[in-house]
Amino acid sequence: MRKVIECVPNISEGRNADKVGAIAGVIERSGAKLLDLSSDPNHNRTVITYAGEPQAVAEAAFDVAKAAIASIDLTQHHGEHPRMGAVDVIPFIPVGGVTMAECCEIAEQVGKRIGQELNVPVYLYAESARVPQRRKLPTIREGEFEGFAEKIKDPAWQPDFGPAERHPTAGCVAVGARNFLIAYNIDLDTSDVTIANRIAKSMRESSGGLMNVQARGIFLEDKQRAQVSMNILNFATTPLCRVFELVKMEAARYGVGIVESELIGLAPAQAFMDVASYYLQLPGLSRDALVETRIYE
Structure with missing residues (x-):
């Protein structure tokens, strides 16, 4: 089987096309082939998705980091999405013919190069984390770019690679290996961001909500409405339909409805098959039922 890895660098620029x-x-x-660009001016962030053979993907990841570090100045950056680096996170995802262990090796290879050649502190996260407290990206990112000047002085937050001080304009970067993540946002028909924050708290695992869900409320300046912004870390255990229905139920408590949903970047087809199976009451529905699957095969 051909070896295929997906890489999804997130860069802290979503306004300058x-x-x-x-x-x-x-x-x-x-x-290596570019698959998708998803920029958001409110978040001021772009999710880049590409895939290909392991070594080509690794080389491209380093080049993305180099270009982002050279052109993005976080001292001038403002947006709704938390960020600690010009290139904020670089995850490697096994797609076919590749193990998670191989993706971890690539993450270490790329992280080491970024630290040594670009002089940016690198933290290994998710499956690549060397210590438990660095598995979750929000834990690493806490304090963001502004707070990392002091945070990095703590011996517990010495980087895995690179200098033990924050880069003056590019900050720090998290590099790691993980499974598919779905970035999924729901817009509410209210401008009250406190409602979005309350709903987000009820959704995220760390607050007693759904497993494998990270969530926060934000205000969309261009649309003048509030949004529940989420990452679903495992759609097999926490499907999109369950996330949508719980947000809908929680919003109803405040007399608020849902305007629309938003997918950031790409997502596996199976995630949407699970949604169709739930709402159409088609148990056991799989991609084998799609004509496109048969044609592709």
Whole structure:
């Protein structure tokens, strides 16, 4: 089987299309293909998705980091999404013919290069984490760019690679290996962000909500409405339909409805098959029922 890895760098720029295009433009090469760009001006962040053969994907990840670090100045950056780096996070995801252990090796390889050659502190996270407290990205990112000047002085937060001080304009970066993550947001028909924050608290695992869900409330300046912004870390145990229905139920407590949902980046087809199976009451529905699957095979 051909070895295929997905990489999803998140960069702290979502408003300057030329800058985003220049950074993403370093990806395409033999063995690596750009699949999607998803920029959001409110979050001021872009999710880049590409895939390919392991070594080509690794080389492209380093080039993305190099381009982002050279062109993004976090001292001038403002947005709704938490961030600690110009290139904030670089995850490697096994797609086919590759193990999680191999993705961890690639994460270490890329992280070491970023630390040594670009002089940016690197934290290994998720399956690549060397200590338990660094498995979860929000824990590493706590304090964000502004707070890391002091945080990194704590012996517990010495980076895995690179200098033991925050880069003055590019901050720090988390690099690791993980399974598929779905970035899923729900817009509410209210401008009251306190309601979005209350709903987010009821959703996230750390507050006693759904397993494998990270959530926060934000205000969308361009739409003048509140949003529940979420990451679903395991759609097999916490499907999209369950997330949607719980947000809908919690919103109803405050007399608020849902305007629309938003998917950031790409997601596995099975996640949507699970949604169709639930709402259409089609137990056992799988991708084998799709004509496109049969044609592709």
